[in-house]
Amino acid sequence: MRKLSDNMDTEALQKSFDEKIEKDIKIEPKDWMPVEYRKTLIRQISQHAHSEIVGMLPEGNWITRAPTLRRKCILIAKVQDEAGHGLYLYCAAETLNITREEMTEQLLSGKAKYSSIFNYPTLSWADMGAIGWLVDGAAIINQIPLCRTSYAPYARGMVRICKEESFHQRQGFDILLTLSRGSAEQKAMAQDAINRWWWPSLMMFGPPDNESPHTIQNMKWKIKRFTNDELRQKFVDMCAQQVEVLGLQIPDPDLKWNEERGHYDFGPINWDEFWNVVKGNGPCNKERMAARIKAHEDGEWVRAAALEYARKEAAGLTGKQSEKATIKK
């Protein structure tokens, strides 16, 4: 059969792509798409996947030191979810014709970025609470609109992820609430964690709209549905109310309800710090990358052994196969 795309010029293909976007018809992997759309998605989805994977490290740090068995089980489950999120996203990216190997290589060589938030250290148990409440909370606000993103495999992955995220935020809130209602020392520990994680969490939404050159195009392509500043505002509004339930404070003297806007105002974000961390100079950038590289290298023999076993099994050279063969006889 002739392929229609052979006959259609790029202009016509572009037009039919634009129409799909316009009508909210999702783009599937084999559909024609502009080169830049594909590139943008590969960058965004793989970056997102890397963030889920690197994001396991700060919390993994506390698994062996969780205060109770219950908290430990919960934290393990949460970190395991993040690994799953990474895998869903890598798979979505692979449908765009980039291999897992290439993506891994981009992460380990430092060519690909991941969310800067994970370059901050987890100094106390309360940080598990602050991460769940703030970092996962910010992630949820970012991710919910992505369930409707125009590229179908990404959207499907995000639906799955969002279903799992809300437990993450709640378990974090639960940790902070317990600490806040505990001894004075515990309460101070919870407050300290919020103080350290608040501003980096606000930076998770990315630079302000007027300094975010890709936003307009990404909104046109319906990859993004809201701007960075819109999502950030939503997050601030949500936290400003919830922190009162916690009986704790958000470390921002400018935070206050603005009747006219119907939103909370908040103080200026230190973007120099953000760009500095993005450039690799955050407190834990080197540690995180070293941990990823070590995990990858330590796992090398396992991957090789699994492949070799599969090869031998296919060739009927393993004990298992011959065992089966004898049973058949």
Add this chain to the structure above:
Amino acid sequence: MEQPLWEVFIRSRQGLDHKHVGSLHAADARMAIESARDVYTRRMEGVSIWVVESKNIHASSPDEAASFYEPAEDKIYRHPTFYKLPDEVEYM
């Protein structure tokens, strides 16, 4: 060498069809099924898993969709709503 890619299909409840849920890399089928359990059924989303190596999946081409599905387009008489029944007929 990279481990091959597998497509994962899950039956969420007894009596339902297996449904495509995503993909993963694994060295062989057994590893693919075990990984699929860990990646796609952590919250009891499944009672049965199929895995198929992605290279064995053949797909229709989206470019040809218009002509490929065209034969079905003008056959409205295949739908029950095509037939007008007299009011006296209550259930059919």
